[in-house]
Amino acid sequence: MKKPYRRFTAVRGWLTCLLLATALPTNAEHALGLGQAPHYGAEFTHFGYTNPAAPKGGSFNLPWPGGFDTLNPFTLKGDKEIGITMLTLDTLMTQGQDEPFTMYGLLAEDISLAKDGLSVTFRLNPKARFHNGDPVLAKDVAASFKALTEDKAATPLYRFYWADVAQVQTPSARTVRFVFRQPNAELHLILGSLPVFSHKSYPQGLAAAGNTPPIGSGPYRLQRAHSGVSEFRRDAQYWAQNLPVRRGMYNFDTVRIKYYQDETAKVEGMKAGQYDVVQENVARLWARAYNNPSLQNRGLKRQTYSQHSTAGMQGFVMNTRREPLNDIRVRQALVDSFDFETVNRQLFYNSYTRSYSYFTNSEMAATGLPDAAELAILNPLRTRLPAAVFTQAVPQPPQTDARLGVRPNLLKARALLTEAGWRYQNGRLVDAQGRPLRLTFLSPSKTYERVTAKWQRDLAKIGIDLQVRVVDTAVYQRRMNDFDFDLSIVVYANSESPGNEQFDYYSCQAAKTPGSKNWAGVCDPAIDALLKNFEHFDNRTQLVSSARALDRVLRHRYLVVPNWYSPEHRLVYWDKFGQPPRPPRYFQAYDWALSTWWVK
The missing domain is CATH 3.40.190.10 (Periplasmic binding protein-like II)
Known part of the structure; x- marks a missing residue:
């Protein structure tokens, strides 16, 4: 009785393998x-x-802003320890x-x-x-x-x-x-x-292991993590160390990630030798903090590397889920009122370039009027998109007149706010019920208090009360996850080949999902239709046209006050490391140093 059953099982198994072989x-x-x-x-x-x-x-000692309260990198809750994912x-x-x-x-x-x-x-x-x-x-x-x-x-x-x-x-x-x-x-x-x-x-699920690191197979193992420092030890038996994709990489025996709470701690820690490499994104610190002969004599170096990667969009995002930011005229007025040129000159030593697109510094940034390839994508949605998308050049960030200053832009902003129903009364803008136009800028760092100070003063001239609230990183992350803010600083990070991550930025589903990156609250069926183009394309030309079409529509929505980007990577490091002959064309400076440098 069992023999025919075994034969049937064997035949069925053979057929299954054959079907799989033909399907694969x-x-x-x-x-x-x-x-x-x-x-x-x-x-x-x-x-x-x-x-x-x-x-x-x-060893390699890397500074990192903020802190961590969980070693599980996959949960929505908590501040993640960054090295577990990287290493x-x-x-x-x-x-x-x-x-x-x-x-x-x-x-x-x-x-x-x-x-x-x-x-x-x-x-x-x-x-x-x-x-x-x-x-x-x-x-x-x-x-x-x-x-x-x-x-x-x-x-x-x-x-x-x-x-x-x-x-x-x-x-x-x-x-x-x-x-x-x-x-x-x-x-x-x-x-x-x-x-x-x-x-x-995670046999019991992620929620039951909120502070448990995963069992990985990477080049490093977590040794310890406490008091704002995590330490990783190179796995001498790392299985992939001789693969072509890993040869010459991850050369340090020990990697320590040291978390800091403010820029002063970072700079002083670098000077004292607590850190080995700093990617300096603050222009003032790059120009002044490390330019010291005694530090240079001790081996502190500064070096720039050309930036070829897409810079995405850094900006002050406006949460359109909230009034009055759900009114495009209010959002455009806020964009017009930001005086980048003066901020760049007075605070940044003219070292930054204005962000102008969600794909800044790339061929995917929209320009002028839509070309034929973009129109092929946009025309089926013509009745659901603003006419300006088709008839007006893609919006560019406003510039401040060198002679007249920001005043002409503020007058334009005032006109937009008046059109939106706001009136000037006793030095402030109020709506029909007499309620003032008051907004709060949520920030994880005091750095942006300096940046927003002039914007606050300029907004006050046209009657807008902007308050800046600095909170610690845990509170900041929780409020951003819950979309509990008016304005904040964000980066729409994009790669050279944008794809499914665009849904997390701009889809209706993401707008309703806590923890997504749809900070602006974008929910538009026309934009959802545009996002599908990132799933289906035959070549890079089609992808570029899809990115330009999306970029054009988003910029006509005035969702962010565009900030700036640097055309260079700026590294400060102690002269004890060897570097490969060249960096890759598309790279993040910290990642390149951590993964390919070595101790001389």
Whole structure:
């Protein structure tokens, strides 16, 4: 009786394997690029921005603003310890920094995209090991994905990022397949950024392990974390240290991340040698704090690197969920009243350039009137978009007249506010019920008190009362997660290949989801329709046109008061490190120093 059953089971298993074999794609690749072939071929030995002969050893002390109260990097609640994500977790693939968007295998030995674009298969490297000694298996990948996208305690970014994944399959111990609901131009690549942790990490869910770090497989292990300092020790048996994507990287034996609460502590700590490298984003400090002969004689160096990456948009975001910021005329008046040129000259030594787009410093920034490619995207939505999107050049940040100052811009702002129903009475603007126009700027740092001081004075001239409230980082993060603010400082960080993260910034679903990055509260069916273009495109030309169309519509909405960006990376460091011959074309300065420098 059992014999026929065993035969039936064997036949059924053989048929299942045959069906899986025919369903799974066979064009396995070491890397895949978005719209272009990988820069580094299958036989490459190391990235060109690394030194494969870099020695191991020494320590690296990195300053980081704020603090942390949780070692779990995936929960929505709490201030996260940043090093756990950067140093202890490997991903399925890793991005090459010389290209806009190409992913190379890390945990995944190779990647196979189905011909119909409806699934992607990763084959895991048999050498991959977690820090507890367990092999990295498909069940760990599946468990990681499930925790990040289904656990209600997880930050919502992951749910938006991988929303088009319908199913995760594990046809073998080291093979994982993601099945898509619909074709998506970049989903197979952004799944490569999935941080993989052992299925043993959170058996009771993320909420039950609010302060528990995941079991990772990265180049470092967490040694200790207390009193605002986290320390990581290089794993001498790191499984991937000889892979081409890791050769010459992560060379320090010890990495310490030291959290600071204000800029003065950062500067003094750097001077005293408590930190090894500082990326200095404050122009005043770059110009004055480190320009000291005695420090230079001790080996303190300053160096700039050209900025080729998309700068995104830094600005004072306006929460349109709240009155009167739900009125576009009020928002435009606030944009017109900010005197960037004077602030840049008096506070920043003219070292910054004005942010002008959500894709500043890139080919994806909209200019002038929409071209034919943009119109092909915008015309189907013509009845749902403002006429100005089609008839007026894309808005540019206002400039301050060198001779007349900000007064002409303030007069323009006053006219907009009058049109919106506000009237000037006893030195302040009031509405029809006599209520003043009063706004609060929420800030995590006293730095912005200096920046907003002139804006406060200029707004007071036209009757707007702007108050600045500085809160600690924990309170700030909680209020931003709950959208409990009028205005604040944010960065819409964009890559060279924008994609699903745009839903987290601008979709209706994100506007209603606490913890999302839709700080402005954008909820517009027309914008939701534009966002779908980031899921489906055949080449980079289409992606660029989609980005320009979205950028144009957003800028006509006046959602942020544009700030500034630096065309250079500015690093201050002690002269004890070796550097590769060149940095990558697209890079973050801290990440490059941490991952590729070494102690001389």
